[in-house]
Amino acid sequence: MVSLKVNLSGLELSNPIIPASGCFGYGKEYINYYDINILGSFSIKGTTKDLRFGNATPRIAESNCGMLNSVGLQNPGIDHVVEYEMKEILSYYSKPIIANISGFSIEEYEYCVKRLKGINNVGIIEVNISCPNVHDGGMSFGTSADMAAKVTKAVVKAADKPVYIKLSPNVTDIASIAKACEDAGASGICAINTLLGMRIDIKKRKPVLANITGGLSGPAIFPIALRMVYQIYEAVNIPIIGIGGISSAKDVLEMMMAGATAVQIGSMNLTDPYICKTIIDKLPDELDKLGIEDINEIIGGAHK
Ligand SMILES: Cc1cc2nc3c(=O)[nH]c(=O)nc-3n(C[C@H](O)[C@H](O)[C@H](O)COP(=O)(O)O)c2cc1C
Structure with a gap:
């Protein structure tokens, strides 16, 4: 029987998905x-201090x-998320989120973290310093090691849970930013968020997105995410959650061999709502084919 259990800063997960x-x-x-x-x-939708309607449409390309x-x-x-969504989640999901x-x-980051204090179904706080779609804040914290460290320090001080910092790939040296977060007290790193890109509607001669640019995600970015997780693993000694373009059980194994302890799957849920279930079902077989009994054996395996 293959074991899929992994541990993120003391939080035991039945599988890394x-x-x-x-x-x-x-x-x-x-x-x-x-x-x-x-x-x-699972990781909930990014939450800010105040409610936000988001950008103008079209906002998907x-x-x-x-x-x-x-x-x-x-x-x-x-406030709404804590008072309403977190409580509702308890009625259909029994594990920490x-x-x-x-x-x-x-x-604003400190405010959110303080509001999450004492909430038992939160296992990890994931701090997004990498959103490419908002002006001021968002990604600007994630593109400077100094700013990333400042946010990390403040959030860690205010939090009663492990803090994982979610990094931007829109940088030249992601490993040095990960290291700055580790030195500032982060319990783990999540990588990556989306890559800045754009499309143009050739009939209108105009950008497709009202915001002009957007974040690229999905299988196209997998090799980039994999390379970044590999580089971060060489630089830090804290767990990494690998994110970016994962669409199969084999991708999960690759990401873990690059250094991820667990993985997140994003865009593929939008085209195939069963993707996470399919991958969880297939993982034991894929590990079995490689003669692996415990998934933890492969974490960082490509570095040895
Ligand atoms: C529609 C959409 C909304 C997203 N919203 C957030 C968000 O609120 N917070 C965040 O940290 N990442 C957000 N992301 C980024 C994803 O969590 C993930 O890091 C990224 O899409 C790469 O993974 P993927 O290639 O598997 O989609 C969003 C991605 C998409 C496609």
């Missing part, structure tokens, strides 16, 4: 497809083997 923030809402749309309690965990989004962190605000937060100032 986690739907990514922004691609799974609060989970409730998926309960009609399968019992989401089979998931290792298609692309080969991927998609662009410029949603712009639409969410009902942390990952609370993804975002902000436009360090004070």
Whole structure:
């Protein structure tokens, strides 16, 4: 019997499969497809201090083997999430979730973290310093090691849960930013968020997205995400959640061999709502074929 259990800073997951923030809402749309309690965990939609309507539409554009989004962190605000969504989640999901937060100032990040204090069904706080679709804050915290460290320090001080920092791939040296977050007290790193891109409507001669640019995600970005997780693993000694373009059980194994302890799956949930279940079902067979009994054996395996 192959063991799929992994551990993220003391939080034991029955398997490493986690739907990514922004691609799974609060989970409730998926309960009609399968019992989401089979998931290792899931990351909720990015939450900010105040409610946000997000960017103007169109804010989704298609692309080969991927998609662009410029949603712009639409969410009902942390107070509503804590008072309503977190409580409702308890009625259909029995494991701890990952609370993804975002902000436009360090004070906003601190506010969100303080609101999450004492909430037992939050296992990890995922701090998004990498949203490419908002002006001021968002990605600007994630493109400087100094700013990333400042946010990390403030959030870690205010939090009563492990803090994982979600990094932007829109940088030249992601490993040095990961290291700065580790030195500032982060319990783990999540990588990557989306890559800045755009499309043009040739009939209108105008960008497809109202925001002009958006974040590219989906299978097209997998090799980039894999390379970045590999580089981060060489630089830090804290767990990494690998994200970006994962669409199969084999991709999960590759990402874990690059250094991820667990993985998140984003855009693929939008085209195939069963993707996480399919991958969880297939993982034991894929490990068995490689003669692996415990999935932890492969973490960072490509570095040895
Ligand atoms: C529509 C959409 C909304 C997203 N919203 C968020 C968000 O609120 N917070 C966040 O940290 N990442 C957000 N992301 C990024 C994903 O969590 C993930 O990092 C990225 O899409 C790469 O993974 P994938 O290639 O598997 O989709 C969003 C992605 C998409 C496609």
